[in-house]
Amino acid sequence: MSNSNSHIPAWRAPFAEFLGTAALLCAVIGSGIMADRLSAGNAGVALLANTFATVFALYVLIEVLGPVSGAHFNPVVTLTLWSKSHLTQEGRAQTAMFFIASQLLGAVAGAWLAHAMFDLNLLQVSSKLRDGAGQWLAEGVATAGLILVVLRSPPGKASALVACYIGAAYWFTASTSFANPAAVLGRMLSDSFAGIAPSSAPGFVLAQVAGATLGVVLDRCLGKDKNPA
Numbered sequence: 327m328s329n330s331n332s333h334i335p336a337w338r339a340p341f342a343e344f345l346g347t348a349a350l351l352c353a354v355i356g357s358g359i360m361a362d363r364l365s366a367g368n369a370g371v372a373l374l375a376n377t378f379a380t381v382f383a384l385y386v387l388i389e390v391l392g393p394v395s396g397a398h399f400n401p402v403v404t405l406t407l408w409s410k411s412h413l414t415q416e417g418r419a420q421t422a423m424f425f426i427a428s429q430l431l432g433a434v435a436g437a438w439l440a441h442a443m444f445d446l447n448l449l450q451v452s453s454k455l456r457d458g459a460g461q462w463l464a465e466g467v468a469t470a471g472l473i474l475v476v477l478r479s480p481p482g483k484a485s486a487l488v489a490c491y492i493g494a495a496y497w498f499t500a501s502t503s504f505a506n507p508a509a510v511l512g513r514m515l516s517d518s519f520a521g522i523a524p525s526s527a528p529g530f531v532l533a534q535v536a537g538a539t540l541g542v543v544l545d546r547c548l549g550k551d552k553n554p555a
Contacts, residue, residue, distance in 0.1 A: 452521030473541025
């Protein structure tokens with residue numbers, strides 16, 4: 327059987343992952359900076375504004391770039407889909423590596439773009455500590471839920487369900503639901519409202535990996551969707 331996608335350039339999907347992750351991190355960090363400036367010190371109002379911007383941006387980016395790359399924007403999502411053979415391109419391991427590299431580079435680019443728009447120094451390192459068992463548990467819960475939503479979203483509904491879940495998890499988790507190692511990298515490079523100190527980053531990433539594993543286990547426990555007659 328001939329491959330109908332053979333004419334599509336190999337760089338296009340990784341570029342979509344770079345672009346989407348950069349735009350997502352720009353939205354997260356940029357809206358955090360704007361919210362912090364306008365909220366007059368009210369952290370709840372700032373977080374609410376940050377949440378809305380992230381949810382709207384995530385929905386749009388998944389809708390626009392999903393047909394190109396699947397719109398992962400997240401290394402643990404890519405690794406999960408690779409492990410479950412949901413990456414359909416030839417050379418799935420190579421595709422996953424290119425996706426993850428593109429996501430990490432995109433996260434850095436997105437942080438720098440947000441800084442440039444707000445006339446801040448491009449090169450920053452966050453001083454915002456996010457440590458403790460509660461934060462790590464929250465990241466595990468947030469990531470497990472995200473993976474479960476990604477794996478079990480009905481066709482055509484992933485963009486809305488993922489965006490809604492992340493918006494909710496901003497508020498029901500103590501960590502405000504990073505659920506994404508690329509987001510940790512980008513936010514580590516921004517000393518702003520959305521930042522995370524480098525010393526806090528390893529705990530978050532380990533919790534995200536554990537959470538992603540739990541999400542896969544939960545998906546298996548739930549089994550296949552029933553197909554009503």
